[in-house]
Amino acid sequence: xxxxxxxxxxxxxxxxxxxxxxxxxxxxxxxxxxxxxxxxxxxxxxxxxxxxxxxxxxxxxxxxxxxxxxxxxxxxxxxxxxxxxxxxxxxxxxxxxxxxxxxxxxxxxxxxxxxxxxx
Amino acid sequence: xxxxxxxxxxxxxxxxxxxxxxxxxxxxxxxxxxxxxxxxxxxxxxxxxxxxxxxxxxxxxxxxxxxxxxxxxxxxxxxxxxxxxxxxxxxxxxxxxxxxxxxxxxxxxxxxxxxxxxxxxxxxxxxxxxxxxxxxxxxxxxxxxxxxxxxxxxxxxxxxxxxxxxxxxxxxxxxxxxxxxxxxxxxxxxxxxxxxxxxxxxxxxxxxxxxxxxxxxxxxxxxxxxxxxxxxxxxxxxxxxxxxxxxxxxxxxxxxxxxxxxxxxxxxxxxxxxxxxxxxxxxxxxxxxxxxxxxxxxxxxxxxxxxxxxxxxxxxxxxxxxxxxxxxxxxxxxxxxxxxxxxxxxxxxxxxxxxxxxxxxxxxxxxxxxxxxxxxxxxxxxxxxxxxxxxxxxxxx
Numbered sequence: 001x002x003x004x005x006x007x008x009x010x011x012x013x014x015x016x017x018x019x020x021x022x023x024x025x026x027x028x029x030x031x032x033x034x035x036x037x038x039x040x041x042x043x044x045x046x047x048x049x050x051x052x053x054x055x056x057x058x059x060x061x062x063x064x065x066x067x068x069x070x071x072x073x074x075x076x077x078x079x080x081x082x083x084x085x086x087x088x089x090x091x092x093x094x095x096x097x098x099x100x101x102x103x104x105x106x107x108x109x110x111x112x113x114x115x116x117x118x119x
Numbered sequence: 120x121x122x123x124x125x126x127x128x129x130x131x132x133x134x135x136x137x138x139x140x141x142x143x144x145x146x147x148x149x150x151x152x153x154x155x156x157x158x159x160x161x162x163x164x165x166x167x168x169x170x171x172x173x174x175x176x177x178x179x180x181x182x183x184x185x186x187x188x189x190x191x192x193x194x195x196x197x198x199x200x201x202x203x204x205x206x207x208x209x210x211x212x213x214x215x216x217x218x219x220x221x222x223x224x225x226x227x228x229x230x231x232x233x234x235x236x237x238x239x240x241x242x243x244x245x246x247x248x249x250x251x252x253x254x255x256x257x258x259x260x261x262x263x264x265x266x267x268x269x270x271x272x273x274x275x276x277x278x279x280x281x282x283x284x285x286x287x288x289x290x291x292x293x294x295x296x297x298x299x300x301x302x303x304x305x306x307x308x309x310x311x312x313x314x315x316x317x318x319x320x321x322x323x324x325x326x327x328x329x330x331x332x333x334x335x336x337x338x339x340x341x342x343x344x345x346x347x348x349x350x351x352x353x354x355x356x357x358x359x360x361x362x363x364x365x366x367x368x369x370x371x372x373x374x375x376x377x378x379x380x381x382x383x384x385x386x387x388x389x390x391x392x393x394x395x396x397x398x399x400x401x402x403x404x405x406x407x408x409x410x411x412x413x414x415x416x417x418x419x420x421x422x423x424x425x426x427x428x429x430x431x432x433x434x435x436x437x438x439x440x441x442x443x444x445x446x447x448x449x450x451x452x453x454x455x456x457x458x459x460x461x462x463x464x465x466x467x468x469x470x471x472x473x474x475x476x477x478x479x480x481x482x483x484x485x486x487x488x489x490x491x492x493x494x495x496x497x498x499x500x501x502x503x504x505x506x507x508x509x510x511x512x513x514x515x516x
Contacts, residue, residue, distance in 0.1 A: 003328075003333065005215070005437070008219065008222065008433070009437075011222070011430075012222070012433045012434050013430070015225075015226070015427075015429070015430035016426075016427050016431050019129070019423055019424070019425075019430060020126055020427055022423035022426065023126055023129060023167075023420065023427060025122075026416065026420040026423050027120045027122045027125035027126075028122060029416050029420075030120045030163060030416055030420060048414070114412070
């Protein structure tokens with residue numbers, strides 16, 4: 001196959017388009033599948049999800065934030081090394097969106113959060 | 120992260136990488152820290168920006184390296200072949216070869232990433248054990264590939280001198296790697312050029328067709344890139360040499376393609392190695408490790424950002440190199456050489472002080488000796504290989 005500069009430029013344009021499309025698609029994947037709190041089950045363990053609810057209670061211990069999210073069910077959320085914004089967002093009775101990974105801890109389902117936003 | 124945020128982060132990183140690549144001595148690690156000061160974006164935004172910046176930098180830094188003789192820490196070996204092409208009026212051709220290698224390295228790197236991750240996860244313990252043997256093998260191959268006993272002795276002297284300078288400098292003076300690499304490969308070439316009073320031949324149009332075997336050269340470059348991203352002190356030069364020794368004789372044009380491929384694929388693989396076994400062999404991988412959890416979703420996002428950034432960087436670097444050559448034709452090349460040499464010395468002095476300048480000058484003269492004796496300048500890589508070897512053998516602390 002003869003490689004020419006104009007062919008390489010076309011390839012680059014094609015690759016950049018492929019890069020844009022895959023970036024857009026994968027960026028949405030980062031948010032994870034959106035689930036209601038009550039719909040989270042053991043089948044979602046290790047999956048990245050986002051969910052919404054009201055903060056029932058929360059506490060900060062040794063640099064780790066713990067709170068409970070309630071909606072049509074309840075789930076305990078853990079966030080390691082939270083930022084001041086995360087801590088503020090997780091105040092009691094606040095409505096928040098949480099993105100993180102579902103994990104099993106001592107037989108109960110929990111959400112290890114990467115992001116907490118007020119809604 | 121919204122799609123728009125992801126694309127913006129990648130474009131921002133691409134622009135930053137093009138800038139750092141174009142300015143000799145400006146390293147992406149320096150700019151990585153500045154990215155964290157941005158008033159917008161989150162950790163994932165910064166991660167996409169850093170990955171994109173690293174890839175576009177790997178493309179663009181061949182332009183000053185080849186056309187000005189000002190290499191950075193990663194691509195210094197490209198100078199040896201490209202300088203010859205530049206002096207014979209084929210500077211643009213040299214840049215095109217390196218950029219083609221970068222582009223093919225990007226594509227091969229992305230295609231081979233799953234296999235690389237799989238092999239690394241299964242064999243990382245064995246690879247760690249083999250590191251000192253691979254380092255020794257690379258030194259022996261460099262030495263015994265010389266064509267006559269006279270060159271063999273010169274190579275041996277260069278290896279001993281470079282290794283001693285590396286042992287004395289690295290670990291003793293912070294940031295010594297910059298004056299060492301800049302001296303062995305940049306300073307030596309620039310001083311040699313000035314000594315020979317070489318003038319730049321008129322640069323011909325870049326219509327020369329690409330040599331045969333660019334795909335195999337890029338593929339072996341990607342294989343070498345996987346070694347760089349896994350084995351400490353293995354640079355593009357050492358691993359290219361090692362892979363080249365096993366994959367057969369490569370002409371200097373294909374070698375430039377291979378080096379381009381090593382540069383980009385090693386950066387890409389360093390992100391994959393971080394995902395697979397948690398090791399960070401590049402500054403960018405260290406930055407990524409500190410800000411995001413490396414899971415399947417995030418590595419795929421970073422690879423997509425690299426694809427966008429690399430393909431745009433190819434187009435930008437091709438455009439800039441054309442403009443660069445037109446500008447070079449209008450100025451006195453000896454003056455450019457002198458200015459670049461002074462610029463590197465000033466940069467070394469600012470970043471590493473007077474000791475750094477002394478290290479730079481010592482490295483330059485060892486590189487110059489290799490150049491004058493006609494031996495392989497890759498023997499100077501002993502400055503990195505020997506200190507690492509001593510660490511592995513428990514000779515140094």
